[in-house]
Amino acid sequence: MRNLLLIALVAAALSAVAQESILVSPQWLNDHKDDKDLVILQPNFMKMDYEMEHIAGARYLWPSSLSPDSPEGSMNKPDVQVASELLGSLGISNSSRVVICHVRNEVSQSARVFLVLEQLGLKGKVFFLNGGLEAWKKAGFPVTKEVPQVKRAKFTASVTTLLVDKDYVKQNLNSEKTIIVDARMKNIYDGDPAGQPRDGHIAGAKNIPYTEMLDPTTYVFKPSDQLKEYFTPVASADKELVAYCFIGQTASVVYMAGRILGYNMKLYDGSIQEWSRLSELPMEKTEKK
Numbered sequence: 507m508r509n510l511l512l513i514a515l516v517a518a519a520l521s522a523v524a525q526e527s528i529l530v531s532p533q534w535l536n537d538h539k540d541d542k543d544l545v546i547l548q549p550n551f552m553k554m555d556y557e558m559e560h561i562a563g564a565r566y567l568w569p570s571s572l573s574p575d576s577p578e579g580s581m582n583k584p585d586v587q588v589a590s591e592l593l594g595s596l597g598i599s600n601s602s603r604v605v606i607c608h609v610r611n612e613v614s615q616s617a618r619v620f621l622v623l624e625q626l627g628l629k630g631k632v633f634f635l636n637g638g639l640e641a642w643k644k645a646g647f648p649v650t651k652e653v654p655q656v657k658r659a660k661f662t663a664s665v666t667t668l669l670v671d672k673d674y675v676k677q678n679l680n681s682e683k684t685i686i687v688d689a690r691m692k693n694i695y696d697g698d699p700a701g702q703p704r705d706g707h708i709a710g711a712k713n714i715p716y717t718e719m720l721d722p723t724t725y726v727f728k729p730s731d732q733l734k735e736y737f738t739p740v741a742s743a744d745k746e747l748v749a750y751c752f753i754g755q756t757a758s759v760v761y762m763a764g765r766i767l768g769y770n771m772k773l774y775d776g777s778i779q780e781w782s783r784l785s786e787l788p789m790e791k792t793e794k795k
Contacts, residue, residue, distance in 0.1 A: 528620075528765050529636040529727060532645035535605055539563060545598050548607045548639070549619045555609050559649040561642060564607060565596045565656060569615045572622045573754070579780055580753040581618065586663045589626055599659035603631050608638035613725050614716065617758035621773060627664035634762065637726040669775045675748060676787065679710050685741040686711040687749045689757035690778075697791030700752070702782040708750065709788035712740040716751065716759040733763050743768055750774035750781075 530538075538544055539561065546564040550556050556566040571592055573581040584592075598604060604623060608616035616634070623632045635642065643649060678684035688695045688711045695713040697706040707713070714736045720727060727733070741747060747769050751757035754777045764771040774781075781787050 528632065528634055528762065530605060530633045531636060532642045532647055535561070535607075535635055535642070536645075536647050541603070543599075543602050545596065545602050545604050546607055547596065547604055547619070548609065549616045550609055550612065551615065557651065557653075559639070559651065561607060561639070562648070562650045562652065563654050565654065567596065567619065569619055573618055579776055581755055581775070583625070583669055583775060584622065586626070586665055589622075590661050590663045593623075593626070593661040593663075594659050595656070597656040597659050598661050600627070600661055602628075602659070602661075603633065604628060605633045605635055607635040607642065608725075610638070610640065611725050613638070613720060614756045614759050617762050618755050621668065621758045621761050625666055625668045627662075627666060629666065629668075634727075637724055641724065641726065668772050669754075670748060670772050672774070672776050672780060672784070672787065674772075675708065675750070675774050675781075678746075678748065679708075679788070684746045684748060686774075687740060687747050687757075687760060688713050688778075689716040689749050689751040689760040691715050691717065695792070702752075702778055704782040704785075704789050706789045706791035708778070708781055709790045711750075714740060714749075714760050714763075716756040719759050719763040727763065727766060730767060733767055737764065737767055737769065741769075746770045746772065748772045748774055750777040753777050753779050 546561055547567045548556050548560045548564045549567045549569045551569060553566060572584050572589060574584060576582050606616050606620050620632055620634055675686060686708055688707045692713055692715055694700045695707045699705055718736055719733060747764050749757040749760045754773060754775045757773055761771045761773050
């Protein structure tokens with residue numbers, strides 16, 4: 507009896523781990539696409555991409571509608587009420603499970619959507635089709651041009667603290683619990699000019715280039731053991747990681763990679779666009795050997 511109980515506990519634990527995975531395969535999505543509470547979103551900057559082909563039942567989402575630009579900076583947090591109305595119009599409720607399907611190489615835009623949905627209270631209910639629409643088609647599953655009829659749902663955002671500001675970063679520059687991570691290319695992190703008021707990186711920040719998180723041909727996230735090669739030298743899994751980039755988009759890929767590995771992830775929304783403009787905030791360049 508004790509052995510049976512142990513087996514049941516182990517099975518439950520493995521099931522819980524599997525449910526926490528934020529990546530889904532084309533086969534998984536095909537098996538679950540008709541589930542009652544499942545919603546597929548295809549974010550595209552150009553709506554014509556969605557109109558040309560998408561998974562049956564998928565709804566279109568313009569990424570900028572959840573990360574609007576303003577005179578204060580690029581890709582800001584959305585207005586909570588506006589975002590709630592938008593998600594409701596897409597048939598998303600607080601009990602929905604959402605699968606995001608990117609097109610071609612538009613991973614960072616879609617990763618930002620993933621992050622914002624988690625920010626709005628759907629953490630644990632948002633998933634990412636690994637490899638996006640290209641992986642779906644490569645697996646032999648069909649696409650369509652037919653736009654689905656969507657029944658409006660009720661969604662009420664419960665804002666979390668996954669998107670943080672400059673004050674949060676400043677307060678944690680020397681923290682033992684929090685590591686600041688620059689998601690830009692290493693040469694830019696080191697100090698090569700990138701068109702910002704100041705070059706280099708936030709003082710003390712580590713570097714995990716977002717491009718290294720993905721297979722460069724298929725845009726599939728690399729296996730966990732390969733992702734760990736970038737994260738483990740930076741911080742142990744019990745640390746909080748705050749990622750940033752130029753404007754808060756490509757760092758979303760590192761945010762997702764950290765989530766895959768089980769890290770407590772956040773993103774500095776103003777990123778270097780804001781930080782480099784405030785001379786009182788410390789920056790540094792990598793010393794040349």
